[in-house]
Amino acid sequence: MKPTQFAYDRPDSVEEALELLDEHEEAELLAGNQSLGIIMANRFASPERLVDINRLDDLAFVDISESRVEIGAMTRHRTLERHDDLRSVLEIVPEAAEQIAGPAVRNRGTMGGSVAEADPAGNYPTVLAALGGHVHVASVDGERTIPADDYFVGYMFTDLEEHELITSVSFPRDPFPPERTGSAFVELKRGSQTWPTVSAATAVRVDDPSREEPVVEEARLALGNAAGIPLRVDDALAELNGDPLTEAALDSVAAAVREVADPTDEMHADREYKTEVAGEYAVRSLRRSYDRACGSEN
Ligand SMILES: Cc1cc2nc3c(=O)[nH]c(=O)nc-3n(C[C@H](O)[C@H](O)[C@H](O)COP(=O)(O)OP(=O)(O)OC[C@H]3O[C@@H](n4cnc5c(N)ncnc54)[C@H](O)[C@@H]3O)c2cc1C
Missing domain, CATH: 3.30.43.10 (Uridine Diphospho-n-acetylenolpyruvylglucosamine Reductase, domain 2)
Structure with missing residues (x-):
């Protein structure tokens, strides 16, 4: 057609x-x-x-400042995937970009398009929710900034208005000092060209990576395709704070994820399976983030 x-x-x-x-x-x-x-x-x-809007080159940029990373709406997935400076301060973003489809899609697809589409399985929406990012929009009436928590309203439904254009998104840097923070984006998918069955975006900050068992100071987690919007599980994560990341603690996060996950049935993965996988991928992603924060990733 x-x-x-x-x-x-x-x-x-x-x-x-x-x-x-x-x-x-x-x-x-x-x-x-x-x-x-x-x-x-x-x-x-x-x-x-x-x-x-492909001629709007002003909207294709990655700006890394002390307090935040700002990414222009027309920045292609491929640019983010290959951005070494970005990887060194917030590795989760290039990691999310490189797992989107194949090179043909990544060469053209943009940050703004993905965030506007707001698919609950979308890689960047999940990362935005996990890190507490912001969506910056403009219209003839002016500009406004929408926190990720307010932006994702319902299934592929956002706070964006008809006459508004996303100009950029930003991720805070203050909670994530790179020398003691690890972040990760992990996903289960059936093939390289398919969307994730379930994904997990996480960041973990520890007190001191040189200690034998660094203690978690703060952990962030959002799940993709586990509900109608990117799903945060904040209460269970707060319990990780103040201790090293143990298998027992991870088991309770997985249980909490399975409790709140509300995925839909799909042809290749029913609700029960996606719920189970959500718990497992939350654990994998948190473990990877913690290992990265401690400088001990295999
Ligand atoms: C085979 C395949 C596999 C894929 N797998 C994944 C995956 O695993 N994970 C993932 O996250 N994505 C995946 N995608 C989607 C991909 O990331 C798209 O690039 C993205 O979702 C849309 O971005 P785009 O720039 O192509 O937007 P477009 O297709 O051009 O636009 C999408 C929507 O966003 C609106 N829009 C675009 N830019 C703006 C803006 N600046 N402000 C306001 N509204 C805007 C448009 O009006 C339209 O409604 C896949 C796509 C394909 C084809």
């Missing part, structure tokens, strides 16, 4: 794009076209107008 006919604009600036979104209520932004194209070709969506 082919998409239905649509009008097409290709603005040269963010301001122009915002004006087009304001003028044409029916307009849909086009970024990497790795999701929208498929949806349109199958006629699950038939927007009357596309506003192609």
Whole structure:
């Protein structure tokens, strides 16, 4: 099938794009076209107008400052996957990027497209929720910043308004000093081109990696595809604080994850299986983050 006919604009600036979104209520932004194209070709969506933002080079950047990492909406997965400076301060982001599909998708797909789509299985949405990131948006009315907790509202439903454009996302750096923090993104999937059955994004900060048994100061966890939005399990994690990461502690996190997970049945993985896997992948990801924080990853 082919998409239905649509009008097409290709603005040269963010301001122009915002004006087009304001003028044409029916307009849909086009970024990497790795999701929208498929949806349109199958006629699950038939927007009357596309506003192609591929000329907005100002929105393709990675800015690493003392307090945060900011990533422009038009930054491609491939750029993030290969960004060594980013990997050295927040390895979870390149790790999430490199596990998205194959090179063809990663060459074109963007941070903004993925966050706008807000698929609960999406790699970046899960990382944003885990780290407590922010989504920065603009419209003709001005700019605003939405905390990840408020951004993901329901299944593929966000706080983003029709005439708004995501300009960037940011991740705080203060809670994650790289010399004593490890982070990880792990996922189960059936093949390289498929979305994750379940994923886990974690970060663990320890007190002192040079100690024999470093103590967890703070742990973060979000699960992808385990509920309608990226799923946080904060209460169970708080119990990890103040002790080394033991297998017993990990078992109780897994039990807590299975308690709150609320995944949907899929053709290749039913609800019960996904719930079980969510607990296991939470453990794997936390263990990897802790080992990285301690500098002892195998
Ligand atoms: C085979 C395959 C496997 C994949 N596997 C994974 C996976 O494992 N994990 C994963 O996370 N993703 C996966 N993806 C999706 C991929 O990450 C897409 O690139 C991404 O979801 C959409 O980004 P895009 O830039 O292509 O957006 P587009 O397809 O261009 O747009 C998607 C939606 O976002 C909106 N949009 C785009 N940019 C903005 C913006 N700046 N502001 C507001 N709205 C905007 C568009 O209007 C549209 O509604 C896969 C895709 C394919 C084709």
